[in-house]
Amino acid sequence: MPEAGDRHALLRAAAATLPGDTPRLDAELLLAHVLDEERLPMLMSRAPVGATAQAAFEALLARRRAHEPVAHLTGEREFWSLPIRVTRDVLVPRPDSETLIAEALAHFDARPPANVLDLGTGSGALLLAALSEWPQALGFGIDRSDAALAVARGNAARLGLAARAAFRSGDWAAGVEGPFDLILCNPPYIEDSAELMPDVADYEPASALFGGPDGLAPYRILLPEVPRLLAPGGVALFEFGLGQGPALLEMAAALHLHATTVPDLSGRARVLRIRC
Template sequence: MTAPPTTKGVRTTLAEATQLLSTVTDTARLDAELLMAHALGISRQELLLRHLDVSVPATFEPLLQRRLAHEPIAYITGIRAFWTIELQVGPGALIPRPDSETLIETAIDYFDERAPMRILDLGTGPGTLLLAALDQWPEAHGLGVDASEPALGYARSNADRLGMGHRAELRLGDWTRGLDGRQFDLILANPPYIGTHEPLPAEVRDHEPASALFAGPDGLDDYRRIIPALPDLLAPGGAAMLEIGWTQAKAVSALGLQSGLLPAVHCDLGGRPRVVLLT
């Protein structure tokens, strides 16, 4: 049986929740609104337009307590918007970040009026980059590889829900191992790039999978494995887009040059180096 709603209104509760959440997040008001919309089973837009004066459902308070304990919003609501799609996410899968959209933007600029027909997403997680790219280029097919079966479970579910199951192959694997042939027009990767001892916010450190975050003392271990394999995987005229930490552009570019690839650095909306394009 569902618990009855409280008598307190949404508008008042959002103000109180925002004050509480300000101690754990820089997006306190947004978080409060997303939690309330989830509790009500509606969109945030609908909440703000039509439901600020309704009663608060009893399900809101447990959601708020989870967020106050630093659990990520995406894990609480089970969804995260990315590019033009919405992805189901949860424990065991890296949460898509807006910064990663720079990879898709860079790919669009590179291919211009062409369309990549064969796409590879290394470390696909819940299908983030692969499914965003397939949505961008409806005629394309792609392969997503990840070492995490739980993450691939989300990716398969997302591909089916978005109607892309017939265009997206999802495979358990170890980066490029077992892949060969010059077959991919576009290679996307958001590998772990955080140094082992770098500090992270509690909601990231305590909840998201460490295997998707950390890559050795300097954060470059996985680039050292991925980049040397790229020349044998790229089709003629193809390109690889690698997400980087904002201090890693020079080091990752150097790894590309060592493998005979030409690097170009692209910045995110905040002006920070975010993508190394390799051709």
């Protein structure tokens, strides 16, 4: 490692050794975490990096080289400008999932939703992002994992949203009584046979990733529940994977649901939108 005092040299050297598509960003996030500084002020500072901080930085770099996700190394991931704590019990929130929140905002442009249901809540990222946008709304998150629910409750408390967010153990919508103005869901949709990068396969829960032989098993359970759960004027938003849109639209049509797909920022169909 470079001598203390040159944080940019540290970052350059670190980025050259890291896996993944964003090695420089990963190095910056890890150094900012070690220094307990925000990333951009950290980059602008010329303050020296001492030997103790360098050693801590190198320890995190070694773990990242073994493909441990940056969010696990720092303990959180930003989602919709919220710091979401994550563990191995939940998925790391992805930027693509913010498409659900953006579409919800577009749908409720004229009036806010009174209540929000998040099926398979995991870290609570989707539900808490929605509640952060609508201060009067109440939220209800369901997950079959008690460990995931503990993470979600912790996130709600840290973000000051615990009074408006209730979490319960459950098997999708079984036993849930509606109606809800907004339904959010990012179910497991990866085919069981798919090979994943070690960052995902070795560190994130398989139960939140794999959705059966074709990845569509959760939707076969969830879509028939929409009519009874969705309030008039409401919207249900389901994330899905690459190429799954046509099959989901066909599934929705067979159930007489008014469904369309919504693209993410890269232009790929990402969200199934069902209106009541």
